[in-house]
Amino acid sequence: MMLFRQGDVSGSMVEFDKAIELDPRQKAYLWQRGLSLYYLDRFEEGAQQFRLDVAQNPNDTEESIWCFLCEAQLYGVDGARRQFLEVRQDPRPVMRKAYQMFKNGGDPEKLVAAFASGRENEYFYASLYAGLYYESEGKQDGAKFHILSATQSPYGQSSYDYMASLAKVHCLCRNWSPS
Numbered sequence: 001m002m003l004f005r006q007g008d009v010s011g012s013m014v015e016f017d018k019a020i021e022l023d024p025r026q027k028a029y030l031w032q033r034g035l036s037l038y039y040l041d042r043f044e045e046g047a048q049q050f051r052l053d054v055a056q057n058p059n060d061t062e063e064s065i066w067c068f069l070c071e072a073q074l075y076g077v078d079g080a081r082r083q084f085l086e087v088r089q090d091p092r093p094v095m096r097k098a099y100q101m102f103k104n105g106g107d108p109e110k111l112v113a114a115f116a117s118g119r120e121n122e123y124f125y126a127s128l129y130a131g132l133y134y135e136s137e138g139k140q141d142g143a144k145f146h147i148l149s150a151t152q153s154p155y156g157q158s159s160y161d162y163m164a165s166l167a168k169v170h171c172l173c174r175n176w177s178p179s
Contacts, residue, residue: 001015001032001162003015004032004035004036004165004166004169005162005165005169007168007169007172009036009039009040009169009173010040012032012033012036013033013036013037013040016030016032016033016036017033020033027049027052028052028053028055028056029053029056030049030053031049031050031053031060031062031063031066032162033049034046034049034050034053034063034066034067034070035066035166037049037070038066038069038070039169039170039173041073043070043071043073043074044070044074046066046067046070047067047070047071047074050063050064050066050067050070050085051067051085054067054085054087058087058088059087059088059089059090060087061087061090061092061095061096061098061099062095062163063085063087064084064085064086064087064099064102065098065099065102065129065132067085068080068081068084068085068102068103068136069132069135069136071083072136073136077136077137080136081102081103081104081105084102084103087099092122092125093115093122094111094114094115094118094121094122094125094126094129095125097111097114097115097126098111098125098126098129098133101129101133102129102133102136106133108129108130108131108133108134108142108146109130111126111129111130111133112126112127112130112146112149114126120153120154120155121155121159121161123153123155124150124153124155124156124159124163124164124167125150125163127146127147127149127150127153127156128146128147128150128163128166128167130142130146131143131144131145131146131147131148131149131150131170132147134146135147143174144174144176147167147170147171147176148171148176148177148178150164150167151164151167151168151171152178156168
Protein backbone atom coordinates (compact mmCIF):
# COMPACT_ATOMS: atom_id res chain seq x y z
CA MET A 1 0.00 0.00 0.00
CA MET A 2 2.89 2.31 0.70
CA LEU A 3 4.13 1.97 -2.88
CA PHE A 4 0.77 3.15 -4.22
CA ARG A 5 0.80 6.13 -1.87
CA GLN A 6 4.23 7.01 -3.25
CA GLY A 7 2.93 6.85 -6.82
CA ASP A 8 4.43 3.46 -7.69
CA VAL A 9 1.24 1.84 -8.95
CA SER A 10 3.01 -1.04 -10.74
CA GLY A 11 5.08 -1.78 -7.66
CA SER A 12 1.94 -1.83 -5.53
CA MET A 13 0.45 -4.50 -7.81
CA VAL A 14 3.50 -6.69 -7.33
CA GLU A 15 3.07 -6.40 -3.56
CA PHE A 16 -0.69 -7.05 -3.64
CA ASP A 17 -0.17 -10.12 -5.80
CA LYS A 18 2.55 -11.38 -3.44
CA ALA A 19 0.10 -11.02 -0.53
CA ILE A 20 -2.46 -13.09 -2.44
CA GLU A 21 0.18 -15.73 -3.23
CA LEU A 22 0.94 -16.02 0.48
CA ASP A 23 -2.75 -16.16 1.46
CA PRO A 24 -5.32 -16.40 -1.35
CA ARG A 25 -8.13 -15.65 1.13
CA GLN A 26 -6.85 -12.06 1.33
CA LYS A 27 -7.86 -11.29 -2.27
CA ALA A 28 -11.47 -10.62 -1.28
CA TYR A 29 -10.35 -7.88 1.10
CA LEU A 30 -7.77 -6.07 -1.03
CA TRP A 31 -9.90 -3.23 -2.36
CA GLN A 32 -6.71 -1.19 -2.69
CA ARG A 33 -5.59 -3.69 -5.33
CA GLY A 34 -8.65 -2.74 -7.38
CA LEU A 35 -7.56 0.90 -7.30
CA SER A 36 -4.11 -0.06 -8.57
CA LEU A 37 -5.73 -2.11 -11.35
CA TYR A 38 -7.80 0.94 -12.36
CA TYR A 39 -4.70 3.11 -12.68
CA LEU A 40 -2.95 0.40 -14.68
CA ASP A 41 -5.90 0.39 -17.12
CA ARG A 42 -6.72 -3.21 -16.16
CA PHE A 43 -10.40 -2.40 -15.86
CA GLU A 44 -11.90 -5.88 -16.15
CA GLU A 45 -9.70 -7.20 -13.36
CA GLY A 46 -10.43 -4.06 -11.33
CA ALA A 47 -14.19 -4.56 -11.65
CA GLN A 48 -13.77 -8.20 -10.59
CA GLN A 49 -11.73 -7.12 -7.56
CA PHE A 50 -14.39 -4.63 -6.46
CA ARG A 51 -17.22 -7.13 -6.99
CA LEU A 52 -15.32 -9.66 -4.90
CA ASP A 53 -14.82 -7.07 -2.16
CA VAL A 54 -18.50 -6.10 -2.10
CA ALA A 55 -19.47 -9.78 -1.84
CA GLN A 56 -17.56 -9.77 1.47
CA ASN A 57 -18.64 -6.28 2.53
CA PRO A 58 -22.06 -5.38 1.08
CA ASN A 59 -21.96 -1.96 2.77
CA ASP A 60 -19.07 -0.66 0.68
CA THR A 61 -20.34 2.28 -1.34
CA GLU A 62 -16.91 3.26 -2.63
CA GLU A 63 -16.16 -0.19 -4.05
CA SER A 64 -19.49 -0.07 -5.88
CA ILE A 65 -18.52 3.28 -7.41
CA TRP A 66 -15.05 2.04 -8.35
CA CYS A 67 -16.59 -1.02 -9.98
CA PHE A 68 -18.75 1.39 -12.00
CA LEU A 69 -15.66 3.44 -12.93
CA CYS A 70 -13.88 0.33 -14.23
CA GLU A 71 -16.94 -0.88 -16.10
CA ALA A 72 -17.59 2.57 -17.59
CA GLN A 73 -14.16 2.29 -19.22
CA LEU A 74 -15.16 -1.09 -20.66
CA TYR A 75 -18.84 -0.64 -21.55
CA GLY A 76 -19.50 3.08 -21.39
CA VAL A 77 -21.45 4.90 -18.69
CA ASP A 78 -24.83 3.48 -19.72
CA GLY A 79 -23.49 -0.08 -19.85
CA ALA A 80 -21.87 0.30 -16.44
CA ARG A 81 -25.06 1.77 -15.01
CA ARG A 82 -27.11 -1.20 -16.30
CA GLN A 83 -24.99 -3.57 -14.20
CA PHE A 84 -24.48 -1.21 -11.26
CA LEU A 85 -23.32 -3.00 -8.13
CA GLU A 86 -25.95 -2.44 -5.44
CA VAL A 87 -24.84 -1.96 -1.84
CA ARG A 88 -26.54 -1.03 1.41
CA GLN A 89 -26.84 2.56 2.60
CA ASP A 90 -23.59 4.28 3.53
CA PRO A 91 -23.68 6.19 6.85
CA ARG A 92 -21.75 9.12 5.29
CA PRO A 93 -24.05 11.66 3.62
CA VAL A 94 -21.46 12.62 0.99
CA MET A 95 -21.04 9.00 -0.07
CA ARG A 96 -24.81 8.40 -0.17
CA LYS A 97 -25.16 11.34 -2.58
CA ALA A 98 -22.15 10.24 -4.63
CA TYR A 99 -23.53 6.69 -4.85
CA GLN A 100 -26.89 7.97 -6.09
CA MET A 101 -25.17 10.21 -8.66
CA PHE A 102 -23.18 7.32 -10.12
CA LYS A 103 -26.11 4.91 -9.97
CA ASN A 104 -28.79 7.18 -11.44
CA GLY A 105 -26.89 9.98 -13.15
CA GLY A 106 -26.70 13.48 -11.81
CA ASP A 107 -24.84 16.72 -11.62
CA PRO A 108 -21.38 16.57 -10.03
CA GLU A 109 -21.51 20.34 -9.43
CA LYS A 110 -24.52 19.81 -7.16
CA LEU A 111 -22.60 17.18 -5.21
CA VAL A 112 -19.72 19.57 -4.58
CA ALA A 113 -22.05 22.48 -3.78
CA ALA A 114 -23.92 20.36 -1.24
CA PHE A 115 -20.71 19.83 0.76
CA ALA A 116 -18.74 23.00 -0.03
CA SER A 117 -19.26 24.39 3.45
CA GLY A 118 -19.36 21.04 5.24
CA ARG A 119 -16.60 19.20 7.01
CA GLU A 120 -13.20 19.14 5.31
CA ASN A 121 -13.43 15.43 4.55
CA GLU A 122 -16.89 15.85 2.99
CA TYR A 123 -15.67 18.56 0.61
CA PHE A 124 -12.67 16.41 -0.29
CA TYR A 125 -14.82 13.37 -1.07
CA ALA A 126 -17.41 15.42 -2.98
CA SER A 127 -14.65 16.95 -5.11
CA LEU A 128 -12.89 13.63 -5.69
CA TYR A 129 -16.04 11.82 -6.75
CA ALA A 130 -17.26 14.75 -8.84
CA GLY A 131 -13.97 14.57 -10.72
CA LEU A 132 -14.18 10.81 -11.12
CA TYR A 133 -17.74 11.13 -12.40
CA TYR A 134 -16.58 13.63 -15.01
CA GLU A 135 -13.77 11.29 -15.98
CA SER A 136 -16.22 8.41 -16.47
CA GLU A 137 -18.08 10.64 -18.92
CA GLY A 138 -14.88 11.57 -20.75
CA LYS A 139 -15.03 15.19 -19.54
CA GLN A 140 -11.39 15.70 -18.67
CA ASP A 141 -11.58 19.42 -17.85
CA GLY A 142 -14.19 18.82 -15.12
CA ALA A 143 -12.28 15.78 -13.88
CA LYS A 144 -9.03 17.71 -13.63
CA PHE A 145 -10.60 20.73 -11.93
CA HIS A 146 -12.33 18.73 -9.21
CA ILE A 147 -9.62 16.19 -8.50
CA LEU A 148 -7.02 18.94 -8.24
CA SER A 149 -9.44 20.77 -5.92
CA ALA A 150 -9.60 17.63 -3.78
CA THR A 151 -5.81 17.39 -3.57
CA GLN A 152 -5.51 21.09 -2.70
CA SER A 153 -8.21 21.00 -0.03
CA PRO A 154 -7.09 21.06 3.62
CA TYR A 155 -8.12 17.41 4.00
CA GLY A 156 -6.39 16.40 0.78
CA GLN A 157 -3.16 18.05 1.89
CA SER A 158 -3.03 16.88 5.49
CA SER A 159 -4.89 13.57 5.72
CA TYR A 160 -3.26 10.15 5.76
CA ASP A 161 -6.49 8.71 4.34
CA TYR A 162 -5.71 6.30 1.49
CA MET A 163 -8.12 8.22 -0.74
CA ALA A 164 -6.23 11.47 -0.17
CA SER A 165 -3.17 9.66 -1.51
CA LEU A 166 -5.27 8.28 -4.35
CA ALA A 167 -6.27 11.78 -5.47
CA LYS A 168 -2.60 12.71 -5.68
CA VAL A 169 -1.76 9.50 -7.54
CA HIS A 170 -4.63 10.20 -9.93
CA CYS A 171 -3.11 13.58 -10.78
CA LEU A 172 0.33 12.02 -11.16
CA CYS A 173 -0.99 9.34 -13.52
CA ARG A 174 -2.77 11.98 -15.62
CA ASN A 175 0.18 14.41 -15.54
CA TRP A 176 -2.00 17.05 -13.90
CA SER A 177 -0.56 19.78 -11.75
CA PRO A 178 -2.03 23.02 -10.46
CA SER A 179 -1.62 25.90 -12.90
